[in-house]
Structures are given as structure tokens and as C-alpha cells.
Amino acid sequence: MTVSKDTIKRYSIRLGDDAVVLGHRLSEWCSSGPFLEEDLALTNVALDFIGRARMFYGYAAELADDGSTEDTYAYTRDNREFTNLLIHELKNGDFAFTMARQYFIDVYSLAYMEALQNSSDETLAAVADKAVKESRYHLRRSHDWMLRLGDGTEESRSRMQRAVDDLWGYTPEMFEMDALEQELADAGIGVDAAALRDDWEQTVHATLVEATLEVPEGDWAVNGGRQGMHTEALGHMLSDMQFVQRAYPGLQW
Amino acid sequence: MADPAIIPALPAEEYERRERRVNSSLQSLWDLLDAVKDPEIPAVSLWEMGILQDIAMQGDRVIVTITPTYSGCPAMTVMAEDVLQALADAGYADSEVVTRLSPAWSTSWMSEEAQDKLREYGIAPPGQGGGNEPVEVLCPRCHSDEVRRLSEFGSTACKALYQCSACGEPFDHFKPI
Ligand SMILES: [Zn+2]
Numbered sequence: 001m002t003v004s005k006d007t008i009k010r011y012s013i014r015l016g017d018d019a020v021v022l023g024h025r026l027s028e029w030c031s032s033g034p035f036l037e038e039d040l041a042l043t044n045v046a047l048d049f050i051g052r053a054r055m056f057y058g059y060a061a062e063l064a065d066d067g068s069t070e071d072t073y074a075y076t077r078d079n080r081e082f083t084n085l086l087i088h089e090l091k092n093g094d095f096a097f098t099m100a101r102q103y104f105i106d107v108y109s110l111a112y113m114e115a116l117q118n119s120s121d122e123t124l125a126a127v128a129d130k131a132v133k134e135s136r137y138h139l140r141r142s143h144d145w146m147l148r149l150g151d152g153t154e155e156s157r158s159r160m161q162r163a164v165d166d167l168w169g170y171t172p173e174m175f176e177m178d179a180l181e182q183e184l185a186d187a188g189i190g191v192d193a194a195a196l197r198d199d200w201e202q203t204v205h206a207t208l209v210e211a212t213l214e215v216p217e218g219d220w221a222v223n224g225g226r227q228g229m230h231t232e233a234l235g236h237m238l239s240d241m242q243f244v245q246r247a248y249p250g251l252q253w
Numbered sequence: 254m255a256d257p258a259i260i261p262a263l264p265a266e267e268y269e270r271r272e273r274r275v276n277s278s279l280q281s282l283w284d285l286l287d288a289v290k291d292p293e294i295p296a297v298s299l300w301e302m303g304i305l306q307d308i309a310m311q312g313d314r315v316i317v318t319i320t321p322t323y324s325g326c327p328a329m330t331v332m333a334e335d336v337l338q339a340l341a342d343a344g345y346a347d348s349e350v351v352t353r354l355s356p357a358w359s360t361s362w363m364s365e366e367a368q369d370k371l372r373e374y375g376i377a378p379p380g381q382g383g384g385n386e387p388v389e390v391l392c393p394r395c396h397s398d399e400v401r402r403l404s405e406f407g408s409t410a411c412k413a414l415y416q417c418s419a420c421g422e423p424f425d426h427f428k429p430i
Binding site: 023038040041048054 | 321323324325326327354355356357358385403404405406407408409410414428430
């Protein structure tokens with residue numbers, strides 16, 4: 001059974017959406033980081049994700065072959081057309097919230113990209129090859145911050161615990177599979193995200209314990225991102241991110 | 254123990270890259286592009302960085318293949334422009350830069366000479382191992398190993414920020430990937 005180009009295109013857009021939305025969120029820290037080195041780190045990680053988005057979007061545009069470019073996907077689609085997992089779009093909150101979100105995503109993203117390296121689609125596998133190398137450094141840093149803030153002062157610990165609690169219900173969505181992703185996983189092109197869940201939970205639990213944090217009960221979960229159903233945060237973010245291209249369509253500099 | 258008479262093996266991709274240059278019929282173009290430096294580290298050329306992958310001709314058209322270092326590296330656009338400019342200055346008005354993602358770039362493609370140049374420029378080099386394996390980082394100024402990492406990310410995504418405890422020098426370490 002062959003998978004249609006359109007299906008692979010939509011998949012590549014999903015992965016691009018995850019990356020561009022998180023990349024933009026991280027870029028919002030530029031000049032607001034807690035100290036200079038951390039400001040640089042946040043924006044460098046932002047760049048890696050924006051670069052990742054460009055590769056996925058670029059591939060989608062190539063498959064679409066309809067005049068679309070990477071910018072078409074990033075700057076001219078509305079809220080409901082974005083298909084990122086919700087955890088990427090949440091407001092940055094405080095530094096603890098940003099780092100807890102980053103840690104949850106880094107553990108997931110590294111495993112996901114390692115699996116995508118085995119894709120029978122050469123371009124997706126090549127993008128994953130690059131992403132894996134970068135994700136290892138992202139994870140090293142976000143993991144350090146989990147320990148440092150969790151096992152830190154009373155203030156940092158309570159903030160980190162609150163961040164973990166507030167984020168927890170957004171993590172199950174990362175492992176949900178819909179028909180499109182199942183078709184691609186069965187064809188050896190996409191990743192079976194559901195299969196990554198046990199390892200993710202084990203790794204994250206161990207870190208939370210090491211950081212003297214409590215593992216949340218997991219009694220709530222939100223989803224809908226892959227279907228274009230978003231939190232109110234995304235629309236506000238896009239109005240900022242897309243402003244220039246909306247006001248001056250096609251502008252280049 | 255490794256036999257000291259045996260030259261350490263290059264990564265296969267790097268061996269092939271050097272073979273492509275040695276066996277190319279376009280030597281003058283390879284030499285010409287030696288003048289194109291990494292815009293963020295002007296001490297080393299795109300060739301020495303392992304970024305310049307191949308040069309080919311299609312009729313009058315020069316096709317240059319490069320591989321990105323980091324996915325979001327803003328220097329990649331500048332590098333492509335610099336390559337086109339160098340070719341245009343030499344009379345090749347019609348050229349194209351193609352980006353190739355696979356195999357993914359590795360710091361192990363940097364030659365020993367390139368690593369020495371980084372050190373002279375004040376950047377602790379990534380070593381020859383590649384991967385994401387930590388390497389011993391020495392202060393590029395006083396060569397002390399009494400150094401500490403201040404941040405996983407330095408002035409660019411490819412570098413981490415360190416400080417030397419012996420001489421006080423803050424410096425970038427080019428991370429192995
Ligand atoms: Zn020193």
C-alpha cells in the first residue's frame with residue numbers, strides 16, 4: 001500500500017508546526033532571560049527549533065508543489081490550520097514553567113527523532129538525523145535545570161512543582177495516534193508515538209524523583225492540537241508572529 | 254592499543270568528501286572557494302569546517318553543495334551568499350548553492366589543522382570524536398584543564414560557554430556533534 005504525497009506533506013507540516021510554535025515561544029525570552037548566558041541558551045534553542053521547522057515546512061512545500069514555501073505555512077495559516085501539539089503553544093509562564101515544558105518536550109523529541117531516523121522516507125530521516133544531535137544538547141540543559149530548580153530553594157522548588165502540575169495534563173497528547181499518523185507508522189514512514197510513552201514516563205518520573213518533585217496524579221488531560229483545536233494562547237502568539245507578513249504580504253528583507 | 258603506525262581512521266563521509274576534492278576536475282574552483290570563510294569564525298574556511306561538500310558543473314552553471322551545521326544556523330544563508338559572490342567575482346555569474354541534509358554534519362569532519370586554527374582564534378575545538386560525547390576542554394589561552402562550563406550554549410548554538418579558572422579567560426567551546 002503506498003502512502004499519498006499529501007499524507008506525508010500533512011505529517012511534515014505537523015512536525016513543522018510543533019517546531020515553529022515552540023521556537024517562537026522560546027524566542028520570546030530574547031532579552032528577558034534570567035541572566036545573560038541563559039538568555040543566549042534560550043534563543044539558541046529557539047533557533048534550532050525554527051531551523052527544524054524550516055526543514056519540515058520546506059519538505060512539505062516540495063511535496064505540495066503548488067507554489068507554497070516554508071513561509072506560506074508559518075505566516076499565512078490561521079490558528080485552526082495549525083496542527084501542533086498543545087504543549088508547544090502554552091504561554092512561557094515563569095522560567096520554571098518554560099524549563100519544565102522544555103524538559104518534557106526534549107525527552108519526547110529526542111526519542112521521537114531517534115525513531116524518525118529509521119523512516120523509509122529519506123528526507124524525514126535526514127531531518128531527524130540533524131534534530132537528534134541538537135536534541136541531545138537541549139535535553140542535557142533542560143534536565144540540569146529540572147534538578148537545579150526542583151532540588152533548589154523552597155521558592156524554586158515550589159515554582160517547579162507548580163509548573164510540572166500545570167503541564168502534566170498536556171503530556172498525554174504527545175502519545176496519541178490518529179488515522180493519519182497510524183497509516184504513516186504502519187508504512188514505516190512515520191513514528192509510532194504511542195510506543196514511546198513507557199520510556200518517556202520512566203525517564204521523566206526518575207528525574208522528578210531525583211529533583212525531589214512529586215509526580216502528578218495524572219487525573220486530567222487535554223488534546224485537540226493535531227485537529228486544529230487550540231488553547232486561547234496560540235491565536236495571540238500568531239498575531240504577533242505573523243503580523244509583518246499579514247500587514248505586508250510577501251515582504252522580504 | 255592502537256598501532257602508532259596506523260593513521261587514525263577518518264569518518265567515511267569525510268574520507269569521501271576529501272576524495273571528491275582530490276579527484277575533481279574543477280581544482281581551480283575548489284581553490285577559489287578556499288577563500289570563503291565561516292562568517293562567524295573567519296579563521297576557518299567552509300572547506301575546513303566540513304561544510305563545503307561538492308562542486309559540479311552543469312553547462313556553464315556551477316553547482317555547489319553545502320551541508321548545514323545546525324538546523325537554525327543563521328550563518329548558512331550568509332555562507333551561500335558568500336559562495337555565490339566569490340563565484341560571481343571570478344566570472345561565474347550563473348551558480349547555485351544546494352543544501353544537503355544527509356549525512357548530517359559532524360564536527361569530526363574538521364581537520365586537525367582546522368581545530369588548531371580554532372584554538373588560535375580563541376575557541377576550544379571539538380576534538381575528532383564527533384557524536385555528542387564530552388571531550389576534555391582546555392583553555393585556548395593558557396591550556397589549563399581547570400575550566401568550568403558556564404552555559405551549554407555560547408555565542409552561537411554550536412558552542413558552549415566556558416571559563417578558565419587558572420587565567421580567568423571566558424571562552425567558547427565548539428561542541429562535538
Ligand atoms: Zn586559561
